Amino acid sequence: MIFTAPRYRFTVRPMREAAAPESRPYHHGDLRRALIDAARRLLEQEGPTALSLRAVAREAGVSPAAPYHHFKDKGELLDAVAHEGWEMLNQALTAARAKGANLHDKMAGLGVAYVLFARDNPSLYRVMYDGSRDKEDLPTQMRMKDDSAYCQVRDTLVEAGADPTDEIALELATTAAWCAAHGLAEMASFKSFDHLKDAVGGEEAFFHGVFEHMKVFAKVQPD
Template sequence: MKLTCPITGPKPYHHGDLRRALLDAASRVLEREGPNALSLRAVAREAGVSPAAPYHHFKDKSELMLAISEEGFDQLYDFMRQSADPDGPPMERVAAIGVAYVEFAKAHPSIYRVMYDCSRDLEALPDKAHKAEDGAYSLLKKAMIDLGVVSSDQEVDLELACIAAWCAAHGLAEMVGFRQFDSLKAKMGGEKAFLAGVLSHLGTFGQARNRG
């Protein structure tokens, strides 16, 4: 019979906790050299182990990426929660959540990219990553209910509103984080004004679709 930790799995033997060390190493490689340089071997090198060592903790390269993605969503969730005062007006809360999302993507572009690359691979993440995402998603959902725009008993409508907000935030993250729009930002006097400006026009598309 073996003593195993219910969280991290079997107790580490040689290395202190290689799984943890590998994830940290991956994070470092990502921040330093970008997502294109993220190879299993580079991660192993960074952690100071042999190229094959990671295979005892991750079945695949994609499983490593998935783990990074999960951690990323956890971090995102934390950041959102910190940013949104649960006692403040729901309007501000929804806004704060959205801004936090965009700022996270801008602050950690490489991790954000891994997160979305993973979530696009349909065959992977049956429910695993969705579970990690649920934290952030449920936070938004709650704020949306409190906002009162959609009645909480209309489950479908609520879901749609959350998806809309999420996809707006994702689109914004791509645009604000990875594109420059430097001249436009300068004209508007800063990125915050730019962001607010884009947000104010977000409804136009939807209105056109529904009236048209």
């Protein structure tokens, strides 16, 4: 497996506020960290289109060229931001894990948690998938680590009764769940569905309703 050690110890920490500019010495101390925080701040406040490398440098109070000593290019900064996003998603799914009695309820619960994360962090979610699309893959972090969101979905399936010896079926089911959640996460922000949300009694009910109706793809119709 090709995976070089990360250059810095990774934890998702709360974003620091921007330091008062006049207090900064010539050498910043931890500009890398400050740049990631500045990027996330801009992302939250101004949205993904406002996130230019120069704007991030401005927000961090350094010159436009400074970031290039910590990131090869803009993409590498965005990768670092996305990395934190994936870690946050892992944590969100961990928190929501394993509620519900049967397979359906467990999976729907996990799916709703996923969609809620995307709803609450729309810009971050977008950066996460834009980066993946560019690389034509999800980050290694998502597929290999034990607490990765992908592995949690798979483990939940097993807990809920899926046959762990049929590896292919298990991976297909995990992929199916992931696709359903991601698809809904992207649709959920579209205004066309507002009337449906109202009709079923709110956003979360809408999410549950959509997952419920994934049954149209089931070979034998339940109910």
